Amino acid sequence: MKNIRKQTYTLEQYLKDMKAEKIRTDQECQRLSGQWNPNMVNELIASVLTDDYIPPVILGEETTSNGITRQWIIDGLQRSSTLALFRYGNTKITKNLDEYMVTYQRKATDENGNIKRDEQGEIVWENVEVDIRNKTYEQLPEELKEIFNGYQMEVVIHQNCDTTEISKLVRKLNNCKPMNQAQKAFTYIDAFASEIREIAENRFFKDMYSCNNKDRINGTFERAIGDMVILCEYPSQYRKDTKVGFKWLNENATILDFENLNDLLTRLTESTEITSEIRELFNRKNGYIFVATFKAFTELGREDKEFGKFLHWLITEGKDTEINEKTWTELDIDRSTRDSGTVHGKLDYLTELVKQYFTEVKNAA
Incomplete structure (x- = not known):
């Protein structure tokens, strides 16, 4: 044993x-x-x-x-x-309890609050029921x-x-x-678990990431962070199965990869004018893809705040721009949200759209 x-x-x-x-x-x-x-x-x-x-x-x-x-x-x-x-x-x-009356023993007392004793001088005990609701x-x-x-x-x-x-x-x-699938998958990345939990406290997840109240505790943040690191640093290793991705990162990633992501999220949050429409872009389905797009944008040598302008243009006009006969509106309808082909298709579209925006659209304006 x-x-x-x-x-x-x-x-x-x-x-x-x-x-x-x-x-x-x-x-x-x-x-x-x-x-x-x-x-x-x-x-x-x-x-x-x-x-x-x-x-x-x-x-x-x-x-x-x-x-x-x-x-x-x-x-x-x-x-x-x-x-x-x-x-x-x-x-x-709360009040939603089937068996809410609890019985316990206590010392019996008289009207003056004195403990009662029997003829042999022993304390008299009594059974008492109490409602524990609320x-x-x-x-x-x-x-x-x-x-x-x-x-x-x-x-x-x-x-x-x-x-x-x-x-x-x-x-x-x-x-x-x-455990749900994301929580169980997280146990395969013990080498970087503390770094991931630290990134989950980045202001990005409070100010910019669109989520529900349970996402912080149900493994969604951890999964998104793993996907961000893979798409930013090792895009060819992206897989739909979170466990596969986490196992690969555990064996091949470096602490610098996670430090770089934390810095990237800080830059993105601080440089963007965040609206409800921007938050909707950074949802569970697409948030990690847009972060990877920002990573590609940073390699163009432009100021961070210009990416925010690109996002606002995407929301108002750019979403219907065709690249390889596809628009963002059409790509975003696909329900196979985590399939590798879908994710890479969206990322390729957005990175190409970023280049077009700064070489054609913005110059034309």
């Missing part, structure tokens, strides 16, 4: 260790917290308060070159983060707080892991809610 040990924490101690970063929640290939809907959150908290079973959390234990031991959550991040938010973050149990941790009775804090949290620890082994475990052991 592999070098695995089991350990039991009180939930209070486990959450304290998380808060103190003794147990780390930011393993680079792990999907971000916040994946659960309110019903799942409710059921987990109710399970703790009623002392029901929760599957063990799985940690990967890594010892660094200087002898420091770190533990990373590799399965159970959603459970752990949910419980931490309830304990420390004022998360409320309550935060602080609104629970003290007895239920004690039950929450004292819950026995089972932990399984994989010892003597390195970064690659932990990434493999993340990919293998996510059982509560299966």
Whole structure:
């Protein structure tokens, strides 16, 4: 059997260790917290308060070159983060809970608040029911707080892991809610996971990238960043399958590729007059293609702000310009959005349109 040990924490101690970063929640290939809907959150908290079973959390234990031991959550991040938010973050149990009455024991008291005792002097206990809906941790009775804090949290620890082994475990052991394809693919690029997460904080993704509220946590940003690096630096390696692309980058890319992309996104965001129409260009379907087009534009030796002018022209007039009997309007209808032929067709069209704009259209104006 592999070098695995089991350990039991009180939930209070486990959450304290998380808060103190003794147990780390930011393993680079792990999907971000916040994946659960309110019903799942409710059921987990109710399970703790009623002392029901929760599957063990799985940690990967890594010892660094200087002898420091770190533990990373590799399965159970959603459970752990949910419980931490309830304990420390004022998360409320919502009303959508089937079994919302929780029974606990407390010391009986008289009308003056004094603890009752029987004829033998023993404390009199009573069973009490409480409705836990719409309550935060602080609104629970003290007895239920004690039950929450004292819950026995089972932990399984994989010892003597390195970064690659932990990434493999993340990919293998996510059982509560299966990873989607983008999240699972991200576990194949452990060599650059921290660089990708850093790029995901670039202002581009807040100011210019068109997305929904879940894209930050469902792997969409990470996939887009990988696609951007490939199209900007290694366009012939682009594949529809994100996992294939991430595996190739993991073995062949350099940190400089990711640093260059971060700089490129900063330049693009700072030099462009961003409108709702511009944001719509940089959507999940085409955002990485337009970033690669900007990369090609930078090689023309023109000022960055001129690319923004090109984008505005594309929106108002240029989208119907024919190149090889195709217009952007026609290309953008194609539903096979990630197919290699579709992506390269769009990129080739846009890079050629950029050249035409600056050699013919702009000069003619």
